[in-house]
Amino acid sequence: MPRLDVRDIPPVNRHDRIHDEFDGIAPGETLTIVNDHEPKPLYYEMAAEVPDFDEEGYEVRKDAPDEFVAEFPKVEG
Numbered sequence: 522m523p524r525l526d527v528r529d530i531p532p533v534n535r536h537d538r539i540h541d542e543f544d545g546i547a548p549g550e551t552l553t554i555v556n557d558h559e560p561k562p563l564y565y566e567m568a569a570e571v572p573d574f575d576e577e578g579y580e581v582r583k584d585a586p587d588e589f590v591a592e593f594p595k596v597e598g
Contacts, residue, residue: 549597
């Protein structure tokens with residue numbers, strides 16, 4: 522499962538990098554994002570703009586105060 526830790530990426534560049542990574546995964550795969558905050562704005566952006574994003578399968582958990590792990594699944598073919 523592809524995993525991207527964006528905590529070291531400047532915030533202004535994070536969404537573009539995440540979109541690029543998501544575009545590169547196969548249908549049915551899930552991109553796991555590690556972030557320093559809950560990625561609600563990204564979730565809403567993906568839901569509105571990315572038809573291949575399976576928003577029903579989205580999950581997020583807080584593993585530490587500065588570590589949120591979010592699952593962004595891509596719809597199957």
